[in-house]
Amino acid sequence: xxxxKSAKQQGPDLAAFFESLRELAQMRNxxxxxxxxxFRGTVLSACQKKFGLDADLDVxxxxxxxxxxxxxxxxxxxxxxxxxxxxxxxxxxTTHPDAAVGQTIERKEYLTDFSRIGTTNIRNIFxxxxxxxxxxxxxxxxxxxxxxxxxxxxxRWRDKEIVYVDLGKAEGILPRKEQIPGDRFHxxxxxxxxxxxxxxxxxxxxxxxxxxxxSRASGDFVKRLFEQEIPEVYDGIVEILNVAREAxxxxxxxxxxxxxxxxxxxxxxxxxxxxxxxxxxELQNERIDIISYKEDPAFLIAEALSPARVQEVRVxxxxxxxLVVVPDDSYSAAIGMAGKNVRLASQLTGYRLIVxxxxxxxxxxxxxxxxxxxxxxxxxxxxxxxxxxALDDDSxxxxxxxxxxxxxxxxxxxxxINSVEELVETDESELEKIDGIGKTTAQxxxxxxxxxxxxxxx
Numbered sequence: 001x002x003x004x005k006s007a008k009q010q011g012p013d014l015a016a017f018f019e020s021l022r023e024l025a026q027m028r029n030x031x032x033x034x035x036x037x038x039f040r041g042t043v044l045s046a047c048q049k050k051f052g053l054d055a056d057l058d059v060x061x062x063x064x065x066x067x068x069x070x071x072x073x074x075x076x077x078x079x080x081x082x083x084x085x086x087x088x089x090x091x092x093x094t095t096h097p098d099a100a101v102g103q104t105i106e107r108k109e110y111l112t113d114f115s116r117i118g119t120t121n122i123r124n125i126f127x128x129x130x131x132x133x134x135x136x137x138x139x140x141x142x143x144x145x146x147x148x149x150x151x152x153x154x155x156r157w158r159d160k161e162i163v164y165v166d167l168g169k170a171e172g173i174l175p176r177k178e179q180i181p182g183d184r185f186h187x188x189x190x191x192x193x194x195x196x197x198x199x200x201x202x203x204x205x206x207x208x209x210x211x212x213x214x215s216r217a218s219g220d221f222v223k224r225l226f227e228q229e230i231p232e233v234y235d236g237i238v239e240i241l242n243v244a245r246e247a248x249x250x251x252x253x254x255x256x257x258x259x260x261x262x263x264x265x266x267x268x269x270x271x272x273x274x275x276x277x278x279x280x281x282e283l284q285n286e287r288i289d290i291i292s293y294k295e296d297p298a299f300l301i302a303e304a305l306s307p308a309r310v311q312e313v314r315v316x317x318x319x320x321x322x323l324v325v326v327p328d329d330s331y332s333a334a335i336g337m338a339g340k341n342v343r344l345a346s347q348l349t350g351y352r353l354i355v356x357x358x359x360x361x362x363x364x365x366x367x368x369x370x371x372x373x374x375x376x377x378x379x380x381x382x383x384x385x386x387x388x389x390a391l392d393d394d395s396x397x398x399x400x401x402x403x404x405x406x407x408x409x410x411x412x413x414x415x416x417i418n419s420v421e422e423l424v425e426t427d428e429s430e431l432e433k434i435d436g437i438g439k440t441t442a443q444x445x446x447x448x449x450x451x452x453x454x455x456x457x458x
Contacts, residue, residue, distance in 0.1 A: 014066035014111070028134055029169070036061060038133060042126040043070065043111070046118060052084030068111035076103045135200070138170045139210040142198045149224035150214070154189040165191050170212055178215040181248035182284035192282060194221040219243030222251050222288075225279045232267040239264075241293055244347035246340045251286060252304060252348045256293040260408055260441040265290045291348065295410045297322070301353065304345035308334035311358060321352040331357040395419035403448040411436040424449060 025035045043059045047070050051057060056073040074087040076099050092099035099105055111119070152165035152172060163174040163185050174193060185191065193214035201211050215221055223240050232238040242254040257264040268290050269276050280288060289307075294300040301322050302310040312325040326334045334355050335342050346353045356364070398409045401420050415434045417423050423445070431442035 014068060018063040018066050024130070028130065030130075030133065030137075034133065035130070036063075038129045039126055042122055042129060043068065045125055046114075046122045047072075049121075050118070054082065054084035056085055070109050070111075072107045072109075074105050074107070076101050076105060135210055139198065139200050142170065142195065142210065142212055145195050146198055147220055147224075148195050149221075149228060150193060150195055152191050152193070152214075154185045154187060154191055157185075163191070165193070165214060167212065170210065172212040172214040174214045174216065178213070178217050179247075180216050180284045180286070183216065192216070192225075194218060194224050196220075217245075217247035219245045219251070222253070222279070222283065225282060226253070226268065229279055230268055230275060232262060232264075237262055238267050242348055244344040246344060248284065248286060249337070249340050250289065250344060251283070252289045252291060252306075252344045254291050254293055254300075254304075254348055257405075257407060260405060260444050263292075263405065264407075265292050292407065295414045297349065297351065299410075301345065301349050301351060304348045305334050305341065305353075305355075308341070310334075312361075315351070319352075320350060321354065324353055324355045325358060325361045326355060328357045328359050331355070331360075395421055398423065401448060402452055404445070408437075408441065408445070420453070424453060 021035050022032055025032045040059045040061055044057060047057055048055060051072050058071040060069045075085060076089055076092045077086045078101055080086045080088055089099060089101055092105055095107055096105045150167060152167045155164040155166050157163060161176045165172040165174055193216045196215040196218060197213040199211040222245060223243050226233045226240060233240060237259050239256045239258060240253055241256055245251040255264040255268060276288060291303045297315050298313040301313050301324060308326050308330040310324060310326055314323040342353050342355055396419055398404055398412060398420060411434060417426060428442050428446050431437050431445055432439050
């Protein structure tokens with residue numbers, strides 16, 4: 001195979017160029033090999049415009065020489081049918097005098113042979129491809145981080161609606177609807193938010209990076225703050241089951257303790273509220289209601305409507321709705337401003353809540369016919385939020401046994417153990433099998449029984 005090569009002086013300029021590629025790789029957190037391959041592909045694309053899209057081309061990069069060259073291969077033929085890959089013998093002999101039909105020849109050109117327009121085109125394509133690689137790497141880095149808490153620094157406003165946040169390797173956007181009412185940002189502000197979504201943009205002209213949507217208004221943001229600030233939540237001892245939120249107004253958290261000796265509400269709030277204070281400040285003094293999970297939906301609904309006092313709850317589990325009766329002076333608190341409190345309680349519990357004041361209830365259901373309809377609607381449910389199950393006259397409620405938490409009592413009730421007498425008759429091994437009890441809690445229950453109950457010898 002014959003190769004025609006003309007001598008070219010390429011030393012100093014290309015040496016500096018290859019060094020600039022190495023510096024670019026370091027500056028953009030890319031590998032040098034990645035940058036070299038992108039440049040190789042860029043030169044190849046530019047050469048295809050010159051030699052033809054179907055041309056048989058090789059781009060040779062030799063940083064140590066230094067040299068950048070392009071080799072085009074042609075087959076010598078009698079009649080050209082593919083001008084990108086074939087030459088007549090006459091054309092071939094202009095660079096390869098010994099060329100003959102059937103041979104393959106190579107023609108080599110150097111980067112310095114390219115016109116100014118050609119080199120400018122290479123530079124523009126190379127810059128674009130580097131940006132595309134950076135965009136892809138950032139996207140891959142953030143796409144699996146949706147739901148995570150992140151910290152950044154205020155960069156700028158756009159249209160007084162969107163805040164751009166410097167996340168280090170990328171920029172995040174925080175639209176007005178994802179901000180907390182009362183948020184104020186200025187140059188130098190540190191911004192804490194949760195990553196809500198990550199997408200590759202279709203229109204890259206205005207903002208070249210991936211679309212990283214941040215949120216401070218979501219329930220996930222509050223959940224991540226509790227995981228960060230409350231050790232028991234981070235360790236999984238206290239579990240956040242659900243979050244309902246109206247950003248800037250109120251957040252309701254449904255929590256459950258996975259250990260008998262840990263009160264989930266107390267763990268989250270701390271002594272005199274010291275643990276929750278930093279979270280409240282981050283949320284611009286938003287009110288936070290922490291509700292301990294209850295198996296009985298009537299209890300759960302009554303707690304979820306805090307700060308209102310609840311007199312009666314009638315639940316239809318099939319329809320997932322409940323009628324709630326509150327004292328007249330608690331009606332406004334139960335509904336909340338613009339219906340926000342009852343809406344949050346509904347989101348938290350998963351029930352549609354119909355709230356009536358005592359006077360409304362008595363007026364609407366005063367007739368026997370109305371009472372009958374009410375009983376028919378809620379005939380299969382407990383009528384009141386009461387903690388004690390129906391007991392025999394001689395039975396002792398579990399609530400009278402010192403050391404048993406409300407959560408443990410609820411779990412025991414759901415397992416059919418409604419009195420101290422029934423608990424005493426239950427073996428430790430049987431307690432361990434109850435969902436939510438386990439070995440450690442069963443041992444603690446047996447210890448409480450031994451310390452508080454005297455057994456008569458028969």
